[in-house]
Amino acid sequence: MRFTIIGAGNGGLAFAAFLSKQGYNVNLFDKFTEIIEPIQTNNNKIEFNEDKENYSVQLDVITDNLNESIQYADFIFVVTPAFIHETLAYELASIIKKKQIVILHPGRTGGAIIFKNIFNKFNKNNIIGETETLLFSCRKINGTKVKVYGKKNYVGLATIPSDKSVEVTSSLNQAIPYFKPFENILETSLNNMGAVFHPAPLIFNINRIENKEEFKFYLDGITPLISTYIEKIDQERIKVAKAYNLEVPNALEWLNTKYGVKSSNLYDSLQKNKSYSSITAPSTVMTRYVLEDVPMSLVPISHLAKEKKIEVPIINSLIKFASDIYNKDFYNEGRNLKDLSMYID
């Protein structure tokens, strides 16, 4: 199996190193010269660190040429914030080859639909998959090194068409044995925990971020009251999932299955999650925690609710609040997933 990874950021570097270590052929693409240059000048070598495991690998190709990067790939992993999915889908649609499989790590809410609709315009029938979240909790600590704070026990993966989820997951698991087939992309999309964990704490701590205060996002940024608010967002997400006949875990259960954290309440569980203990708050308010997770996560969840006439007042008020603070119209700029029903057979 040959892999192309799009996005040499935190997750892209982690996947590239993980796969290269096992001898897989990996091409890494990023559009920004300043991102790829440090790796090129390091002789294509990147470093992976997780706990006591530390290794260095040499990538086959690192490039800012998308066409070159995908030439021989069986799997194309998109490991970027969801706000560039649409642009990327157009770029890929014109050059992708038959049988190449695209996997979004993650799709956030509805990423695979965005890709599928754009690929359809180009008469491309490639399988598109999306995961519920990124396998790794990780950060690049310099231009060539990634630190992995934790790996989920497993990550749900679904494809369009949905009857390919099992086959794609089992192929991928030969290389990365952490994926579990989900029913369809509605299940991955409604298990999007970024929607639950990211925007609210970010907004409630925005003054600290503007003041350049360094603090731990999950440990210090989520206090008991903020945690209670997060649970309300989570309850609305679960209500929406129920309207689509889907049972999704609540945030507490999710932390337990993904990270093995055991606790009776969400605040305590977030505090106890070792994978979260080192994650610092973003250094700027222009962060994916809002710019990705409001328009690409909360907004499509809100649209899914509207479709089923489900009330999600807290999610809607958070979208409005974030829009007012950021002086944007996230609701209208975000994903609306009006074609969803075509893809959840």
Ligand SMILES: NC(=O)C1=CN([C@@H]2O[C@H](COP(=O)(O)OP(=O)(O)OC[C@H]3O[C@@H](n4cnc5c(N)ncnc54)[C@H](OP(=O)(O)O)[C@@H]3O)[C@@H](O)[C@H]2O)C=CC1
């Ligand atoms: N990192 C983590 O622990 C987790 C991440 N995720 C999700 O995984 C996905 C990937 O995350 P992560 O790897 O951390 O993302 P990064 O922020 O590291 O971004 C990945 C790559 O995309 C590039 N990028 C960012 N913005 C743009 C843009 N506007 N145009 C073109 N390229 C851009 C980045 O470049 P640049 O560096 O210049 O911004 C970077 O090279 C996201 O959806 C995220 O929410 C989910 C759970 C955990």
Ligand SMILES: O=C(CO)[C@H](O)[C@H](O)COP(=O)(O)O
């Ligand atoms: O458990 C997760 C939800 O997707 C992430 O791993 C967690 O949110 C940490 O990653 P980040 O804060 O970088 O998104």
